[in-house]
Amino acid sequence: MPKLKWPRLRMRRGGAACVAVLALGLAVAGAGWYQHEQARQRDVAVRQSLAAATAAAQAIFSYDYRSFDTSVANGRAFATGQFADEYAKTTAALKPQAVSEQAIVRAAVSASGVVTARPQRVELLLYLNQYRRNTNVTGEKVDQNRVVLTMVPVKEAWLVSHAVAI
Amino acid sequence: VTRRPHPRTARRPAPATRRPAPATRRRTRFTRTAPSNVVLAVLMCAALAAGAVFGSRWYDDRMLERTHQQALAAAKQITVNFVSVSASSVDRDLQRIADGATGDFYDEFARGRPQVRAAIVENNVESRGTVLRAALVSGDRHSAVVLVAVDATVRNAKAPDGRASHYRIQVDVTHDAGSGRWLVSRLQFVG
Numbered sequence: 271m272p273k274l275k276w277p278r279l280r281m282r283r284g285g286a287a288c289v290a291v292l293a294l295g296l297a298v299a300g301a302g303w304y305q306h307e308q309a310r311q312r313d314v315a316v317r318q319s320l321a322a323a324t325a326a327a328q329a330i331f332s333y334d335y336r337s338f339d340t341s342v343a344n345g346r347a348f349a350t351g352q353f354a355d356e357y358a359k360t361t362a363a364l365k366p367q368a369v370s371e372q373a374i375v376r377a378a379v380s381a382s383g384v385v386t387a388r389p390q391r392v393e394l395l396l397y398l399n400q401y402r403r404n405t406n407v408t409g410e411k412v413d414q415n416r417v418v419l420t421m422v423p424v425k426e427a428w429l430v431s432h433a434v435a436i
Numbered sequence: 437v438t439r440r441p442h443p444r445t446a447r448r449p450a451p452a453t454r455r456p457a458p459a460t461r462r463r464t465r466f467t468r469t470a471p472s473n474v475v476l477a478v479l480m481c482a483a484l485a486a487g488a489v490f491g492s493r494w495y496d497d498r499m500l501e502r503t504h505q506q507a508l509a510a511a512k513q514i515t516v517n518f519v520s521v522s523a524s525s526v527d528r529d530l531q532r533i534a535d536g537a538t539g540d541f542y543d544e545f546a547r548g549r550p551q552v553r554a555a556i557v558e559n560n561v562e563s564r565g566t567v568l569r570a571a572l573v574s575g576d577r578h579s580a581v582v583l584v585a586v587d588a589t590v591r592n593a594k595a596p597d598g599r600a601s602h603y604r605i606q607v608d609v610t611h612d613a614g615s616g617r618w619l620v621s622r623l624q625f626v627g
Contacts, residue, residue, distance in 0.1 A: 288476045295483030302490030309497040380626050381606055383571030383583040395571035395583050397604045397626045414627070416585040416604055418569060436568045436585060 311389035315428075319392040319421040322348075322428040324379045327396055327419060330357065330430060331377035335368045350422065350429035373404040385418065392428075394419045503577050503611075510536070510618030511582035511607045512567045518623060519565035519588045519603060526556050538610060539621035559592040565603075579610045580618075583626075 326348035333341040342361045349357045367373070378399050385393040400413040420432035514536035521529040530549055537545050555561070565588040573581040584605045591598040608622035 285473075285476065288473075288480050292476070292480045292483045295480065295485075295487035298487035299483065299490045302487070302492075302494035306490060306493040306497055309501075380604075381573065381583055383573040383581075385569055385571045395569045395585060397583065399627075414602075414604060416568070416602070 308389065312387050315389050315392050315423070316384050316387045318423070319387075319394060319428040320382060320384070323382055323394050323396060323419055323421060323430075326421075326428075326430050327379055327398055327417060327433075328377045330433065331398060331400060331415075331417070332375055333361070333364075333368060334374045335372050336374075338365055338368055348430055350424050351431045353430060353432050371404040371406060373402065375403075376401045390422060391431075392421045394421060500577065504572055504575050504580065507575055507580035507609050507611075507618050508570050508572060508582055511580070511584055511609050511620070512570045514609075514620045515584040515586055515605050515607060515623070516565045516567055518605075519563055519586055519601075521556055522562045523557050523560045524562070526553055536620055538612060538619035541608075541620050541622050559594070562591040563588050563601075573606070577611065579608065579621075582607050582609060 329348050330345040332345070338361075342358070342365075345361070346354060346357060378401070380397040380399055382394055382396045385395050387393070396417045396419060398415045398417045400415060402411045402413065403409075416436050418432075418434050418436055419430050421428045422431045423429075514533070517529070517532050517536060521533075530553060534542065534545060534549070565586050568585040568587055569583075570585075571583045573583060575581065584603075584607060586603040586605055588601045588603065589598045590601050604626040606624050606626050607620045609618045610621045611617075612619050
């Protein structure tokens with residue numbers, strides 16, 4: 271009987287080792303695939319949010335007293351969630367002054383980069399210039415701003431969920 | 437699956453005598469388990485290959501992520517050094533900037549250094565910088581472009597109480613293979 275057990279034992283041991291290696295290989299492959307997929311999704315998020323950020327920032331931080339409501343509606347289209355409401359409130363409060371001062375603000379992005387990135391949330395740093403004209407300034411005045419935009423995907427599009435000048 | 441029962445039933449009547457039984461049984465077991473062993477071995481190889489492929493991708497991602505973090509950290513530190521100079525420690529401060537510089541930035545800094553030093557001492561400048569945010573524009577394993585938003589309080593002969601400065605800086609950082617450090621090869625104020 272011991273003679274018989276021996277090969278069976280060896281077989282079992284070999285089989286167990288095989289299964290263990292198999293499981294380990296699968297575990298590493300699964301974890302690797304998941305992590306790589308996360309990284310890939312993060313890259314896609316970064317690319318798409320960066321591409322959307324310039325137009326979004328220009329729309330949100332620009333306005334023209336002659337077509338104030340259109341400017342605001344344009345900016346509003348790039349905002350989402352609580353920030354969209356906040357934006358509507360701020361611009362509504364700004365309108366009387368903008369009209370009386372005949373203010374025209376044109377925003378342009380000089381540079382943009384990624385602060386943090388996750389597949390569903392990207393934080394960007396933008397160097398944003400605002401070229402301002404109104405009755406109080408002669409010619410054009412330039413404000414050099416630093417803006418942090420938080421962007422989230424909403425139905426295929428990346429929208430601004432938070433914006434703050436630092 | 438359908439082929440299996442055949443050899444089994446064909447071989448079962450074979451052990452007629454008692455003595456060869458163990459050997460035959462052993463052989464039967466071997467031939468019986470052989471296909472599953474082969475399948476197991478193939479699966480094992482496939483799992484190992486998959487593990488190697490996806491594991492190495494994961495490793496590459498992690499390495500790149502680490503590289504980006506190192507580039508960002510170096511960009512922040514060197515930028516802060518660049519806006520933090522004091523008349524009382526001017527030589528040490530300027531040397532610290534030079535230590536973090538390479539390429540064009542190093543050359544430019546070295547050229548302008550005597551004038552910068554004289555201006556700092558003459559105006560009794562004391563400047564302290566803090567990083568508000570750093571952002572990666574682009575980057576690979578060897579170089580990166582980073583935006584660093586920095587505020588500094590600058591005190592000098594004309595403004596003894598200090599004046600806040602807001603900077604928009606962009607730096608190109610390069611990995612120095614010799615020292616393993618990330619150094620700034622270009623520094624510009626973005627207009």
